[in-house]
């Protein structure tokens with residue numbers, strides 16, 4: 253028995269678990285009442301400007317398509333995502349969309365969704381599963397390619413330098429496809445060039461505060477940007493939030509970011525683009541957060557029982573100090 257949208261609204265409000273987005277509009281026709289598609293959306297949290305933009309894109313696209321979005325913020329906890337998906341199953345939403353905070357641990361709850369006959373879309377980050385039939389398809393970036401782009405910039409920038417080049421890597425959330433992909437793609441290229449050496453790699457969990465803490469701790473040893481006496485020539489940071497967290501710390505120690513140390517970051521939020529224009533960052537690999545319109549198109553396709561591609565990619569570029577920075581067109585968030 254399908255619970256009507258109005259009942260879902262009551263349950264959701266009662267449960268206090270979710271935010272019910274999108275106008276509850278019934279379209280009256282001569283034959284019958286048409287109720288909109290109801291999507292259960294489990295989002296990781298709000299850890300970065302990228303995430304905030306991603307959520308906004310989803311909500312706006314749902315409103316444009318008259319899709320009712322049941323939004324659940326997991327506040328960075330996988331167990332909250334699993335609870336939310338289970339609740340979506342109870343409410344019998346039409347489609348489940350989720351951003352898996354990490355790649356593993358989803359099979360059981362996705363099996364429950366499959367048994368309930370609810371199609372699942374994975375967006376932004378991907379999952380590892382033993383049974384590909386547990387979800388309809390993935391929409392998002394190629395994070396491994398993003399890591400390769402970061403490394404290729406360094407090859408270009410240091411093409412004429414023959415001395416050793418030491419790298420500090422500040423990773424995103426370990427176990428997430430975003431961080432693991434960037435980690436692997438970066439090494440696939442950089443490990444082919446003996447001049448480059450990753451002398452330290454540490455997770456900052458995509459958080460601004462952690463990016464700041466990591467560099468503060470390194471500098472607290474002797475005020476110099478070095479690890480065990482080895483100078484750090486390059487910082488590769490897996491997202492702009494962590495990068496922006498440490499830029500001020502470098503400045504406080506009179507270290508000229510973008511000059512004394514080369515900075516490569518990922519996302520391309522406006523604050524990082526501004527730093528690129530101020531030559532405080534040397535390269536920003538774009539990761540596109542505006543997945544809403546493509547997601548809603550895929551939602552309508554699976555709702556109407558059509559197949560979707562296993563992987564739908566998104567367009568994204570890379571911005572570097574070699575660009576005409578007055579002419580670049582970041583996504584402005």
Ligand code: GZL
Nearest residue numbers: 299300302376430458491539
């Ligand atoms: C990447 C996305 C990452 C961003 C971070 O697709 O999952 O999560 O790079 C965000 O800013 O926190």
